[in-house]
Amino acid sequence: MSIDFTDKTVSYRTFLRDLSANIVKMLHEDKDDPDFMSTRQAYKMFGRKNVERWRRAGKIQPYVRPGKTEYETAQLRLLQRTEQDYL
Structure with missing residues (x-):
C-alpha cells in the first residue's frame, strides 16, 4: 500500500515510521511543559x-x-505547529 502526495508517493510503512518519529520528537520536546502558563510566559x-x-x-x-x-500550554503548542494562512 502506498500514499500519493502531490509531490511524491511513499509506502504506508515509511509514512507511519516518519509520522511516529515526529510524534516522539514532539512528546520529548513537550514533556517538561506545564499544563498552564502565564500571559508573560x-x-x-x-x-x-x-x-x-x-x-x-x-x-x-x-x-x-x-x-x-493563564493559557493552556497544549493549545498554544497546537497553534504553533498548525500551518496558518494569514493572507
Missing part, C-alpha cells in the same frame, strides 16, 4: 503578536483567576 515563548492574534481569532481562551491570566 506565553508571550515570551510564542510571541506576543501570535498570542494576541490567536486570542482575537477565538482560537485560544485565557483562564482568568483572581490576579492571574
